[in-house]
Each structure stands twice: as C-alpha cells, then as structure tokens.
Amino acid sequence: MTQNVTVVMGQIDPIVGDISGNVDLIIEAAIRAKNESQADIIVFPEMTITGYPPEDLLLRDGLYPQINQALNRICEAVTDIVCVVGYPMMDELGERFNMAAWIEEGLIQASYMKQNLPNYSVFDEQRYFTAGHHPCVVEFNGIKFGILICEDIWKITPSTQARDAGADIILNLNASPFSEEKHQDRIATLQRRVDEIKKPIIYVNQVGAQDDLVFDGGSFAMCADGEVCVQAPEFKSELTAVKLVKQADSVVILEGQKSKLFEGEARIYEALKMGVKSYVQKNGFPGVILGLSGGIDSALTLAIAVDALGADNVEAVMMPFRYTAEISKEDAAQQAKTMGVKYQSIPIESMYSAFEVALAASFEGTETDLTEENLQARIRGTLLMAISNKAGKMVLATSNKSEVAVGYSTLYGDMVGGFSPLKDVPKTLVYRLAEYRNTLSECIPNRVITRPPSAELRPDQVDQDSLPDYDVLDTIVKQYVRLDKSPAEIVALGFDEEDVRKVIRLIDRSEYKRRQSAPGIKITQRAFGRDRRYPITSHYSE
Template sequence: MSDRFRITLAQLNPTVGDLAGNAAKARAAWEEGKAAGADLVALPEMFITGYQAQDLIVKPAFVAAAQAELAALAEACADGPALSIGGPSVGEDLKLHNSYFVLQGGKIASVVHKYFLPNFNVFDEVRLFSRDRMQGPVAVNGVRIGMPICEDAWYPDVVEALEESGAEFILVPNGSPYFRDKFETRLNHMVARVVESGLPLIYLNMVGGQDDQVFDGGSFVLNRGGVPAVQLPIFDEVISHVDLERGDDGWHALNGDFTTHPDAMEQDYRVMVTALRDYMAKTGFKKVLLGLSGGIDSAIVATIAVDALGAENVRCVMLPSEYTSQGSLDDAKAVAENLGCRYDFLPIGKTREAVTETLAPLFEGTQPDLTEENIQSRIRGLLLMALSNKFGEMLLTTGNKSEVAVGYATIYGDMAGGYNPIKDMYKTRVFDCCRWRNANHRGWMMGPEGAVIPEAIITKPPSAELREDQKDSDSLPDYPVLDGILEILVDEDGSIADCVAAGYDRADAKKIEHLLYISEYKRFQSAPGARLSKRAFWLDRRYPIVNRWRDPS
C-alpha cells in the first residue's frame, strides 16, 4: 500500500447542458493529472451537466445523455489515474440522484449519492433529487476516500459516518455559489468537520457564471486541527496537484499553492464582471449596448461591461430629452471616452413629440403626470431594443437593488434588456464600488486603468431627469435611509418594528414596505442579474405578486 497519494484538483468552469464540452474539460484535466503522476483527478459536483441545471435535470433524455457521456469518458480515461466527477444518476430505486462518480479502468467503478439535499436560497434539490442512505468511503488505489457531496459536509453526520467506516481522508466536491463573505462560512464548517473527524479534508469548488449565480472556486485543503495546506484562487480556473503522505498517525497534505483572497468589494466587482462575461459567452452573445445617462448606475454598468468584454464590444448610447442637463451630457461622454468604447448620441425629442401628438386626442383634458415621464423612458427602451435587434447587441439594464426593490424603474422602459450586472447592489454600495474601481485595476479587467468614472458623477445628486429639477430624493428617502430599511426588510427578513428599533422613521419604513410589495410584478418580468448577497431578487426571495398582507407592527 502506497504511503503517498497525489490528487489533481480541477477547479473548472462548466456550462449547463454542454455535455460534450464539459467532458472535454474533464478529459483535459485528466491528461494533466496523468502527466503529473496523479492517482486521482477530481472535478466538482454535477460537472458533467453543469450546475445548477434546475428542471433540465429531471428531463429523462438529458439524464440519459449525461450518463452516456460519463460512460464514454470512462472508456477514454481507462489508461491512467482514476477520475472523479459529479453528475446525475438513476439509482437502484429508480429515483434520480445528485451523484459523484469514480471512473477507473475504463468503467464507472463507484457511485456516491448526495444525502443532504439543500432546499433553501437558490437550491431546490429536494424537489429535483432523491436522497439515498449514507454510504461508506470509496477505494482508489488502495486508499479509502470519503466523498461527501457539498451539503453533506455542512453537517457532522455524513463525515462522521465516513470516518467510522474507515475513510482515510475526505474529498468534498462542490457547486457552491458566491454570496458576500461565503468563503469564511465554508471554511468554518470544514474546519469543524476536520476537528470532529481528525481527517484531512479537501474542498473542491467549481468556478464560473450560470444565470444569476457565480461559483467562486477558492478550493482548499485542511490538515488535522483545521490547519490550511492549500488555498486556490477565487474565480479562476485552476488545476493544482496536491500531495498527501501517510505517517504513523495517518494521512496529511503537504503544503502547496496558497493564494490570499481579495476584500469583499473586489470580490463583488469580480462577480459582476464574471457573471456578465460568462452569461455572454455561454448564451452566444458577443456585444452589448446600454443607455448611458450621465448617472452613476449606467456609468458603473458601462465600466463592468468593458472590463468583462473589452471596449470594442460595448456600445454606449446617450438619449437626451429637454430635461437632460449639460452636466449629464458631459459626464456620459466622458465615461465613454475614458473607457474607449463606442458612444452614440440619439436625442428622443422628435419621437417624444410624435408620441405626444398621437396620444393628444385621448389625453385631452388631463394634466401631465408620471405617464409623460414614463413615456420618455419607454421611448429610450424602444430605441435601444431597435439597436439591439439590428446589430445583435444584448441590451444591459442599469437598475441598482434599491431601485429594483421599490420599483423606481419603468417597466418596458429602462427595465428593458437581457442582463443587469448591478441588480443585487444597493445604491450606497454602487457609490463605493465606483470609487473602488477608479482606484484599482486588476489583470482580469479588460478596461483601462485609472479614474474612468468622473468624480462629478459620483458626487452629484442622483436624478432620473424626467422632469424639470427632478431628484430621486423627491420620491424616495435619501439612499442611506432607503438602503438601511431595505437591508432590514429584504436581506434580514425583518419587520417594521425592527426598522423603528434601528432608528428609522416608521412612516418611511411603511412607505418602503408598500413599494416593495407592489413592485413584485415588475421584478417578475425583470432581467436576471449577478447574485451578490444571500437575499437577491429571484430565487433567494420568492414573493407572490398578489399580496394584501402588510406588517401591522
């Protein structure tokens, strides 16, 4: 029996539904592991199908195709190290399972089924999969490896059972998506499993964007006592070889690659860039466009787009009305010039006049109100979508989480588009994000260095500029107040009483609660966007559109 074991960790980015492409990535990782003398090459949870596949995973033809791809992969990787990879399986009970396969000797040598099925936040696994009994470790080249799948390692039960049944170390394959500060949560849980079991633990996570979610990688290895031996980068595809040695007291991992992770703001920004980049690449779009208003939200979205796709793939369009200030005209042009992307100028005055004239017979005897303001926004949406159709450029929307929460956006107007990079970032954090990007540049950014967002955009009072001297504060509490209340009501699922206890005015809290609930129909029709928190709008927070309940506190 060998006293040394090499495992190749493949922290890679699959694409949902691209079975052949995902298998090719697995095969390439296996080849690297084989060249490096690995005993086992490991890939993350559900890698063959991509994750999360949602209801696609219950389609029998899709599951059959995934199983055929796994069988072919086993044959292709017969002459070399074992290959472990996640995918769906139909068990002896004829039920669908989230499984982890060990391929060796040209066949599927072992299959482990996930026991704890997460059913919270973005996960619906209880609805999609069936759980199986707890299983023992898997033997690879004479070494017994416990393979709890993702959620199985968040609780003591499965790892404890593996240790009691002879596991010599633990390999945890994951599809764990990002939310702010999640790495520390993962690390704390895994340290607990190591301390409880006395076994080294290898945590392998995937990377890459899938719809609203970004898998952030950050795979790591812990020795007894929770002592770190390896820590891989976040967000990057990495193949890393980890060596374990057996001593008198069992196995321990040798120190290897160790990357320090950046702060929360950089991680949030990286998530927004990665989410857009992968959404484009995986859906087949090459270019984007957006309405550039001279405000802070469109400025940061333009910057994210350039950092994700390159300036040559981003079109910015200024669509001024008579209410657009000279400052906004100057600021919008400055952003486009600073970023180096295309800038088009498309006034909406004549179109608005035509719409006004068309509606005049029916509007006769009424006073101008929000209707006329929203017409401007909807004209802009119409023109931007025309450009999108004509040139094949996906339209980005630019509403921050504060606006998305309270419906401070025009449906079929500035809400039109295919993706919203800042959908889960509150307005106050958008300001901080702009300052951070102006002061920082990283190798994964395709945009230029320096202060690309003019200071005037960051410091001027926010305004939709749909009427004379309009400011956002005319309709909403100041953003620090608005965001503070929303964090309690949305992120913390708190009450009006909680808002008052935190020092906010009850009338403000009730107004925000009302706007939050009546805007649900808008969010139901809104574009997807990068998930930054564990209470993002879409899968994390699912409320009925028809809802008469209001907090009486």
C-alpha cells in the same frame, strides 16, 4: 505500505446542458493533471457533467442516456488517473440521484449518492432528487477517501458517517454559488467539520456563472487542524495540486499553492465581471450595448462590461432629453472615450413629441404625472432594443438593487435588457464599487460619483425627492428583504417609522415589476428572484 498521493482540484467551468463539451473539459483537465502534476486523482465539482444547476432539464428522460454515454467516454479516455466526477443518475424505478463516481482504470469503482438535498434559497434539489443514505469510502494507495457532495458538508452527519466508515480524508464536490460572505461561511463551516472528524477535507468548487448565479471557485484543502493549506484562485478555471502523505494513522496535507483571495469590493467586482462574461459568452452574444445616462449606475455597468468583455464588444448610447443636464452628456461622452467604446447620442425629443400628439386625445383634461416620465424611459428602452435587434448585441439593464426593491424604475423602460448586472447591488455599494474601480484606473468621471443621483425625468429632479437617503433605504431593504425583520423591529433600530412603512410598502408592491425584470447576478445573501419567491397578489402586512 503507503505512498504519497497527489490530488488535483479540478476547478472547471462547465456549461449547463453541454454534456459533450463538459466531458471534453473533464478529459482535458484529467490529462493535464496527470501530465503537469503527476496527479493520482482529480476531483471535479458537483454535477460536473451537466453543469449546475440544470433545473428542469433533470426531468427529461432523454438526459440520462446522454449521462451514461458521457461516463463511458470518461472511462475510456481517462485511465491513468482517478477521476471523481459529479452527475445526475436515474434508477430503474425512475428515481433520480445527485451522484459522484470514482472512476479508476476505466471503470466506475464506487459511487456516492448525495444525502442532504438543499431546498431553500436558490436551491430546489428535492424537486429532482431522492436522498442517498450511505457513505462512500474508497481506498487508494493506502489512503481511504470519503466522498461527499456540497450540502452534505454543511451538516454533521455525512462527514462523521464517512469517518466512521474509515475515511482518512474527505473529498467534497461543490457547486456553491457566490455571495458576499460565502467564502468565510465555507471556511467556518469546514472548520467545524474538521474539528468534529479530525480529518482533512478537500473542497472543490465550480467556477463560472449560470444565469443569476456566480460560482467563485476558490477551491481549497483544509488540514485536520482547520488551517487552509492549499488555496486555488477565485473566479478562474484552474487545476491545483494537493499533496497528501500518510503519517502514522493520519493523512497530512503538505503545504501547497496558496492563491491570494480577493476581498471586499474587489471580490464583488470580480463576481460581477464573471457573471456578465459568462452570460454573454455562454449565450453567444457578440457583445452588449447599454444606455449611458451620465449617472452612476450606467457608469459602473459600462466599466464592468468593458472589463468583462473588452471595449470592442461594448457600445454605449446616450439618449438625452430636455431634462438631461449638460454635465450628464459631458460625463457620459468622457467615460465612453476613456474606456474606448463605441458611443453615440440619440436625442429622444422627436419621438416624445410624436407620442404626446398621438396621446393628446386620450390624455385630454389630465395632469402631467409619472406617465410622462415613464414615456421617456420607454422611448429609450425601445431605441436600445432596436439597436440591439439590428446588431445582435444584448442590452444590459442598469438598475441597482435599491431601485429594484422599491420599484424606482420603469417597466419596459430602463428595465429593458437581457441581463441586469447590478440587480442585487444596493446603491450605496454601487458607489463603493465605482470608487474601487477607479483605483484600478480612473475611468468613471469623478463628478458622476459626487453629484446627487437623479433620474433626470423632470426638471431639477433628484432621487431623494421620492426616496429616503440611500444609506437609510439600503439598510431598511437589507433588514426587510434579507433578514425578514418586521417593520417594528426595523423602527426599533432607530429609523423613522414613516420611512420604514413607505419603503416596505414600495417593496411589497413592486413584486410585479421584479417578475418581469431581467436576470441579474446574486451577490448578497438574499437576492430577488428565485432566492425570494413572493406572491404578486398579496395582502400580507406586518
């Protein structure tokens, strides 16, 4: 004798390490799910109690008593709805597991140990966890729920094992970071799984951001035929109900809410907003400042910052020098005005002269070179940091991925900042995002988008004096960095061999700069940083 069962996807935004705050979120969501949706079960993301990824906090013995207290609090507070939460556990032998608990009527009635521990890309789970080996299937109101955690669903075994253990439906707890094509990958992967097991899957993802990772949410329920029948929104904490009914021998998901998803540039823009907002707010900054140069990178960064934090919390500083074009000053001032942010201009001439005099003896007999360009950038960085230190607002760096790749940026200069929103955004995508943003409301002056990009560090300079066209550069970077293609393979795609060699040499040699760069938001399938761990000292070449 079975009844309908309502499962709520508890798409929440925990903060890493905030055990008691995360428990508050869990309890509040459980109560709300019961009250608003008459839900029977609420399912939360992977590692709900710690937030994901907690990294080496997992190595602290002091964490585990706090986890036990947290579980006790949930057991006490949530008694009229089943609560499926994720957390780390340490056993008597000191081995750690990535767990999910089925909490029913104030007790942990069942628990599951994650079996597939990802140890690639940004993931280091084998650093912390021992793999489980057993399925976990719990019956509730005549329906058997199989519990899996994140990576488990990307392989065949755990879901077939759960089905073989009797599961009618899979509950999958995730902390799956955003990248451009990740949503499609998830759908395609889960379609393979439901095709194999012929059972529906409820996929609950974390939302929010943690350092360089954005979690886009977008939780969904997939019917046994591979169709997404309930879709939670992206980039938003939300509880979404999934109604189940057992018909004959199968569990069927009834049609439910289908949130519209973002696409293309809009989706990436939302990810960037969420990354900035989370980093700034979770780290307690009262706002941000950035250098506004009249160029496209700082223009887009300003737009993202304002959209993420509100104009009152964003401040822009133009720092002109003798090479700054008049239109740069005009466009910077114009955008600041349009967006309603505090704006000031501090010319750097006097500081530059003071350095020139101080270094005169040291530089006697040498030619002007990149040193003088870097000096301008470092004076600007120092000014921004001074304003930041005085007011407590964090500096946003404005480098894009193309620059980060080839080192076309000044360490301690334009690279200063606590966070670097465009770090994983190639220049060609910077343009597309700027154009997209202007479709919402015209905020970036058109001239900023159409003029040739320039660092304005010497007379009449344009980026293409030292770099190939950005469409060429970005393709080479993608082939080499994301796809690990060899120089020969890239040349075979039709690129000039000299361009390819030059770009790859620059990428290889710039690792030392990237190591000292601010964290940014991963949006591609391979970002710089923990996603791509290259040695600085390396004589490797292909």
